[in-house]
Amino acid sequence: AQKVTQAQTEISVVEKEDVTLDCVYETRDTTYYLFWYKQPPSGELVFLIRRNSFDEQNEISGRYSWNFQKSTSSFNFTITASQVVDSAVYFCALSDVAVYNQGGKLIFGQGTELSVKP
C-alpha cells in the first residue's frame, strides 16, 4: 500500500540555519508523483512543488531545494538560510495510479512542524 513517512515530527532551528525535512515514500507503481505543501500558522495549505518519478533532477527555487532519490525512495526538502516566516508544518504527499483509482486523493505524510527562531 502507498505510504508517506515524515519521521521528523518537530524541528527547531535558529534563523539563518539550513534545515532539511525528510520524506520517505512507498509505492508499487513505477510512475508516481510527489508533492510538498506548506501549512503556515494561519492554516491554509500552500503548494510548493510537484515532481514525477521519471525526473530525478534536483530542483532549486530560491532558498528552497528538493532532492529526489528513487534508490532510497526519498524526496527531501531543504531550506537554506531559514527565516522566521518559514515556520510552518510541511507535508510531503504522494499520488500514483492506485491512489487515482481510489478517488484521486493525495496520500499525505504526518507533517513536520518547523519552528524558526530569531
Place this chain on the structure above:
Amino acid sequence: EAQVTQNPRYLITVTGKKLTVTCSQNMNHEYMSWYRQDPGLGLRQIYYSMNVEVTDKGDVPEGYKVSRKEKRNFPLILESPSPNQTSLYFCASSSLAGYGETQYFGPGTRLLVL
C-alpha cells in the same frame, strides 16, 4: 487570481443543526475533493467529484453529503453535525481527475460542533 475559496472560514455550531460549507474554484477544474484534517490522523478524504454530477465517497464519508451541480462549486453538507465532526476542512481542486495533477487547496474551514 486563480484560487479555491471556502466559506465560512470559522464556524461554531451545535449538535444537529444542519450546515453547509461552500467551496468554489475559478480555474475551470474538473476534479474537486473535500478533506478533513485532525491531529494525529492527518488529512483524510471525505468525498470527491470527477466532474459535474459525478461524486463519490472518500475514506470518511459518514455524516456528510456533497453535490456538484456546477463545475465551479462543490458544497459540503452536514445534515446533523456531531461533535466528532469538529475539524479543519479543506476543499481542493485539480485540472484533471488523473493522478499526478497538482491539487490546489482552499484556505480551510475550522468547524467546532458543541
